[in-house]
Each structure stands twice: as C-alpha cells, then as structure tokens.
Amino acid sequence: DGGITQSPKYLFRKEGQNVTLSCEQNLNHDAMYWYRQDPGQGLRLIYYSQIVNDFQKGDIAEGYSVSREKKESFPLTVTSAQKNPTAFYLCASNTGTGRRALHFGNGTRLTVT
Amino acid sequence: DAKTTQPPSMDCAEGRAANLPCNHSTISGNEYVYWYRQIHSQGPQYIIHGLKNNETNEMASLIITEDRKSSTLILPHATLRDTAVYYCIVRVVYYNQGGKLIFGQGTELSVKP
Numbered sequence: 001d002g003g004i005t006q007s008p009k010y011l012f013r014k015e016g017q018n019v020t021l022s023c024e025q026n027l028n029h030d031a032m033y034w035y036r037q038d039p040g041q042g043l044r045l046i047y048y049s050q051i052v053n054d055f056q057k058g059d060i061a062e063g064y065s066v067s068r069e070k071k072e073s074f075p076l077t078v079t080s081a082q083k084n085p086t087a088f089y090l091c092a093s094n095t096g097t098g099r100r101a102l103h104f105g106n107g108t109r110l111t112v113t
Numbered sequence: 114d115a116k117t118t119q120p121p122s123m124d125c126a127e128g129r130a131a132n133l134p135c136n137h138s139t140i141s142g143n144e145y146v147y148w149y150r151q152i153h154s155q156g157p158q159y160i161i162h163g164l165k166n167n168e169t170n171e172m173a174s175l176i177i178t179e180d181r182k183s184s185t186l187i188l189p190h191a192t193l194r195d196t197a198v199y200y201c202i203v204r205v206v207y208y209n210q211g212g213k214l215i216f217g218q219g220t221e222l223s224v225k226p
Contacts, residue, residue, distance in 0.1 A: 042200065042215070042218060042219065045214075091156075101147075101162065102149075102157075102159060102214065103159070104157050106155050106156050
C-alpha cells in the first residue's frame with residue numbers, strides 16, 4: 001500500500017545535538033511538507049518542497065533545515081539552534097496542485113533533554 | 114487564510130449522527146473549506162472539502178451555508194473509531210501553492226457507547 005513512512009516513532013536526544021527525522025513516501029507525490037505540533041495545539045508549517053532540489057521556508061523554519069535530493073524523500077534536521085525542539089513532527093505530501101488533500105505520516109515524537 | 118472557530122469538545126452517542134460546526138465568518142470568495150481529523154498520536158487524515166456546494170463522500174457530508182460563513186461536518190453514523198480531534202480549515206487554493214494549511218485548535222469529538 002502507498003503511504004508516508006516516518007521513522008523513528010520516538011526519538012530522544014541531548015540538548016545541543018543535531019537530529020535528522022526521516023520521511024519517505026511511495027505515493028509519487030511531487031510536494032512534501034514538514035509540520036510541528038505542540039501539545040493541545042494545531043499544526044505549524046516548518047518547510048515545504050514542491051519539486052526535487054527546491055524547498056521553501058514555512059512559518060517557523062528557524063532552527064531547522066531540509067533537503068530534497070529525491071522525489072520520495074524529505075528529511076528534516078532539527079539543529080541545536082532550535083530553541084524548543086521537543087514536539088511531535090509530522091510529514092505530509094500531495095500531488096502539488098493546491099486543491100489536493102494532504103496525506104500525513106504517523107509522526108515522530110522528538111524529546112530533547 | 115481565514116480564521117475558523119470550532120467548539121473545543123463535543124460528545125456523540127454511538128450510531129447517531131455527529132454534527133460538527135465551524136464558523137468562518139471572514140471567508141473570502143476563493144477560499145475552500147477543508148476538514149481533517151486526527152486520532153491521538155497519529156497524523157491528520159483528510160475527510161472532505163468544498164467551496165460552496167454541499168459535498169458527500171464515503172466518510173462524511175459537508176454542509177456549507179449559503180453565505181459561506183459557516184459549515185457543518187456530518188458523520189452520519191458515528192462509531193467509537195470516529196473519536197478524534199476534527200479540524201476545520203479554510204484556505205485559498207492556487208495551483209502549486211504550498212500546503213500552508215493553518216490548523217486551529219479543532220473540536221475533540223468523543224463517541225460514547
């Protein structure tokens with residue numbers, strides 16, 4: 001079955017370390033997105049990419065970086081510059097035309113201590 | 114994108130219809146209404162979307178008022194598996210626009226036996 005795979009489901013890191021979250025999709029979607037969700041809050045857009053080798057900042061890009069070297073992969077690096085990295089991170093994709101619904105992965109819960 | 118207002122929580126008896134309201138009084142003519150839901154610790158799931166006509170699919174029905182200032186998501190026969198947070202989102206749809214969905218607090222629907 002096609003879908004979006006995020007790994008790992010739970011991730012623990014020490015403060016000051018960079019960490020990379022994986023997102024892979026086999027839906028042949030052009031566009032991919034990273035969102036962050038904090039407890040009791042809605043989703044906030046970090047970065048998005050509409051095509052390979054291109055990406056744009058979302059509303060809260062500071063302290064994060066991404067790459068899009070392959071259509072199916074969109075890894076997110078949480079750097080030590082991110083002030084409050086502990087959160088639930090969600091990856092999504094769609095066909096790239098704006099009306100299309102987003103398909104989400106099941107998320108990675110990152111805890112930084 | 115227009116802001117939406119939803120009740121923070123609702124209860125529904127299993128087997129009955131669940132009617133989830135959403136107010137979007139500042140919606141503009143080219144903004145669509147989208148509904149997603151999120152089961153605890155999972156990624157959001159697309160349910161339905163519409164512009165001005167009522168819409169129905171295998172999951173739900175979407176009723177949009179004639180002035181488009183509010184809408185109602187209807188789950189015709191709620192089951193325990195429909196317990197989730199339901200998000201109502203309005204956004205302009207442009208070709209190749211990034212998925213800049215603005216998720217609010219949503220409505221936490223509890224379906225009870």
